[in-house]
Amino acid sequence: TDILSGYRVFSRRFVKSFPALSAGFEIETEISVHALELRMPCAEVETPxxxxxxxxxSKLSTYGDGWRILSTILTLYRIERPVLYFGTLGGLLALIAFALAVPLALTYAATGLVPRFPTAILVTGLGIVAALCLFAGLILDTVVRGRREVRRLFYLAQPAPPGGA
Known part of the structure; x- marks a missing residue:
């Protein structure tokens, strides 16, 4: 039940398809995400x-290792789920732009003037960057789907171990 501890056994198929990008304690997170993304069979065995x-x-550093694992999770989130990552970022920027635009629009409706012109420029810039984030996420999602399919096919091209999986 804990992805950060335990004894791990890998099939040849897994090893041949795994692109090890990390070198420290955070590699366990990367291994788990790789197995989940490619829908690989996994099992847990109770050990004493x-x-x-x-x-x-202990050789572990609670805060140092924790930050490295959190950084790896965020990086993998950005790589594997770009629509959610960039969509969330774009949504936050759009929300900030909207919050800044409401007083400007109310002032403009009441007086016909825009007294805070720099804020209007900031709102426009935030809106453009928010839209760019959303579209970048959509484009990257298509790329990720293609790459995931290629990785899955490469995994399946390796001979299965005797007896399944």
Missing amino acids: YYARPEGSA
Whole structure:
């Protein structure tokens, strides 16, 4: 149930299809995402857990490793789900632009003037960047789907281990 610990066994198919991009503790996150994205068979096997021997010290750094794993998760999120990533970013920028535009529009409707011209330029820029983020996410999603299909076909092209999976 914990993707960051445990003993891992990989099939030859998995190893041949896995593009290892990380080198540290965060590789476990990358392995799990790769297996999920390609719909690979996975199983958990209960193993006994023992307390750390007296006098031994952990090599893990709670905050350092945590930040590296969080960074890897965000990077994989951007790479594997670009519509959600860039759509969320574009939505936030559009929301900020809208919040800044409402007082400008109310002032313009009441007086016929735009007294805060720099804010109007900022609103326009934020709106353009928000639209660009959304379209970048849509285009990248098409690219990701194609790459995922190629990775899946490469995985399936490797001979299956005897007995399944």
